[in-house]
Amino acid sequence: MKLPFDHFDLIAGWYDRLLHSAADDGLRDALAAQPGGWLLDVGGGTGALSAPLAAAGVRVAVCDLSRGMARQAHAKGLRALLGSVARLPFADGSVERLLVVDAFHHFTRPSPTVQVQAAFELLRVLQPGGRLVIQEMDIRRPGVKALALGEKLLLMGSRFLTPAQLVTLFEAAGARMLAQQPSGSAVIFVFTR
Numbered sequence: 001m002k003l004p005f006d007h008f009d010l011i012a013g014w015y016d017r018l019l020h021s022a023a024d025d026g027l028r029d030a031l032a033a034q035p036g037g038w039l040l041d042v043g044g045g046t047g048a049l050s051a052p053l054a055a056a057g058v059r060v061a062v063c064d065l066s067r068g069m070a071r072q073a074h075a076k077g078l079r080a081l082l083g084s085v086a087r088l089p090f091a092d093g094s095v096e097r098l099l100v101v102d103a104f105h106h107f108t109r110p111s112p113t114v115q116v117q118a119a120f121e122l123l124r125v126l127q128p129g130g131r132l133v134i135q136e137m138d139i140r141r142p143g144v145k146a147l148a149l150g151e152k153l154l155l156m157g158s159r160f161l162t163p164a165q166l167v168t169l170f171e172a173a174g175a176r177m178l179a180q181q182p183s184g185s186a187v188i189f190v191f192t193r
């Protein structure tokens with residue numbers, strides 16, 4: 001169903017105060033982003049997670065489908081690109097670090113096949129030997145199942161994959177998994193190519 005509004009545009013102004021949580025050590029270690037190196041935060045929203053990395057000298061760009069969320073990232077001084085993960089404006093093999101946090105299950109517009117496109121597109125722009133770090137809520141957990149039901153009732157179009165389904169999808173797109181580790185109710189995946 002196509003809705004006449006974007007949920008994230010509606011909540012962009014208060015997203016940081018109410019919903020976002022900071023990058024923990026596990027995520028930072030998984031990324032191993034270096035000052036001066038480039039990081040693209042895809043579905044990066046307000047840039048809440050990548051702004052501290054930018055403050056530490058990492059060159060950050062945020063790409064997001066929501067104009068409201070991208071505007072918030074821009075207001076933090078981050079390079080903010082309005083666009084879809086399905087078509088990233090970067091050359092093949094050009095990005096050292098890619099970050100996707102709490103966003104993969106939202107990559108469903110205009111259709112759920114965007115998740116497949118996303119896997120290929122993220123790997124297309126990833127530098128050989130670079131890192132793609134994905135953090136997703138673990139749908140096998142009861143609390144996350146409840147969250148998924150809430151998002152369904154809100155008509156958000158979310159589509160959660162199990163960790164095994166996500167790994168299968170990325171490996172089919174040509175990724176090599178370096179690590180997979182739990183992080184609270186989520187799982188952190190580290191891929192390279």
Ligand SMILES: C[S@@+](CC[C@H](N)C(=O)[O-])C[C@H]1O[C@@H](n2cnc3c(N)ncnc32)[C@H](O)[C@@H]1O
Binds near residue numbers: 048108
């Ligand atoms: C729950 S927010 C997560 C934001 C940020 N990663 C964080 O953890 O604070 C999910 C984000 O994914 C974005 N999004 C949804 N579909 C997208 C797509 N096809 N391409 C890029 N971003 C998308 C939404 O606009 C939203 O900002």
